[in-house]
Each structure stands twice: as structure tokens, then as C-alpha cells.
Amino acid sequence: MTASSSDTPVQIYRAGDRAPQLTPTLTAIYSSVYAEPPYFWGKEHAELFAERFAAQRRAPGFDLVIASVDGDVVGYAFGVTLQPDTPWWRTVTTPVDTDLVTERPGRTFALVELLVSRSWRRRGIATRLHDRLLDGRPEERATLTVLPEAEAAQHAYRAWGWRRVAQKSNPLPGAPIFDVMIKPLRDAA
Numbered sequence: 001m002t003a004s005s006s007d008t009p010v011q012i013y014r015a016g017d018r019a020p021q022l023t024p025t026l027t028a029i030y031s032s033v034y035a036e037p038p039y040f041w042g043k044e045h046a047e048l049f050a051e052r053f054a055a056q057r058r059a060p061g062f063d064l065v066i067a068s069v070d071g072d073v074v075g076y077a078f079g080v081t082l083q084p085d086t087p088w089w090r091t092v093t094t095p096v097d098t099d100l101v102t103e104r105p106g107r108t109f110a111l112v113e114l115l116v117s118r119s120w121r122r123r124g125i126a127t128r129l130h131d132r133l134l135d136g137r138p139e140e141r142a143t144l145t146v147l148p149e150a151e152a153a154q155h156a157y158r159a160w161g162w163r164r165v166a167q168k169s170n171p172l173p174g175a176p177i178f179d180v181m182i183k184p185l186r187d188a189a
């Protein structure tokens, strides 16, 4: 579907319980979005996405938020709660404080994916997906990884209060280096 009018109603809703049925749709959107620059990812990445999503949708704290227009998915965001034995911080390539990389039960929500189909961008859809996904999370902070060259995402995350705390090699083909970002989810006690 292509964007016809800036007033087309976009629905934003939680759909964690429909993750299994939505997997083919989410994988297809992932493939088309990440075929674009600066990613140029292909079939291997899409297969990895589907494989990992099968585990992520069963992980503690999993939640999924969908953006749809007339029943068609045009964007989505999802994440999980990091567990104390998470490999998340193991591949950090920059100096970090021990406290930053120490996971306690329920400390950190990982925003695993956030994307919007090309023809629906710059209408605030990612902002709404992001805010809905993080709304009411019980964790004290959220983390994500983003490619340094991903200009739109870098701008968006900074505008939404995320800050870069490290870099790490991501578990993707070629182990590319990503920025690791953090956002506090509530005021420090």
C-alpha cells in the first residue's frame, strides 16, 4: 500500500498476542525496509530475523506494537526484557562502566526493532510506535542498537531522549559495529 493522504488514519495498537500469525508480514516488511541504504541487507538477514523473532516473541517482557492503515501493516516496534545472563553487553567494543553493563532482573527493556515502510515515513508513525511500546514499561531503562550511518533513526532516537553509551558488534552477518543507546524510563529514585 502507498500513502495517499497525510490524513489517512493510522491505527497504532499492541499485538503481542498475534505475533505468530503476524510473523510472515513482519518479515516481509523487514526485508523491504532493510534492502534500502544504508543497510542493503538481503535474504540471510530476513531469515535470521524470522528465526530470532520466533524466540523473541516467547521471551520475558515481549511486546509488539503495530501501525496499520486499512488493515495493512505499515510499521512496527517490539522488544523484550533483558535477562541477567543476556549476551547484550558481551560484544561491547568501547570502554564502559561496570554498572552500565550489569543486568539485574527487570532492569532493562531492549527495543529490538522499530521500522516504518518507506512511503509512510515522516508522518510521526515511528514516534507513536516508540511511545506506545515504552508506555507503562516496568523497567528502569531501555536500550537499543542503531547503525551509526542510519541517519533517520539516529535523529529520531536523539529527539526522543536516547543517548549513545557505547558501541558493539551486532550478532549479524559480518558483525557490524552499532551504537548502543540508553534511555531512562523513569526518574531515578
Ligand SMILES: CC(C)(COP(=O)(O)OP(=O)(O)OC[C@H]1O[C@@H](n2cnc3c(N)ncnc32)[C@H](O)[C@@H]1OP(=O)(O)O)[C@@H](O)C(=O)NCCC(=O)NCCS
Binding pocket: 033, 113, 114, 115, 116, 117, 120, 121, 122, 123, 124, 125, 126, 127, 128, 144, 145, 146, 147, 150, 151, 152, 153, 155, 156, 157, 159
Ligand atoms: C527511523 C524510522 C523508523 C523513522 O520513522 P518515521 O515514521 O519516519 O519517523 P517519525 O515521522 O516519527 O519522525 C520522528 C523523528 O525522526 C527524525 N527523522 C525521521 N526521518 C528523518 C530523516 N530522513 N532525516 C532526519 N531525521 C529524520 C526526525 O527527528 C523526526 O522528527 P520530526 O519529523 O519532528 O523532525 C524510519 O526512517 C525507518 O523505518 N528507517 C529504516 C529502519 C530503521 O533504521 N530503523 C531503526 C533501526 S535501529
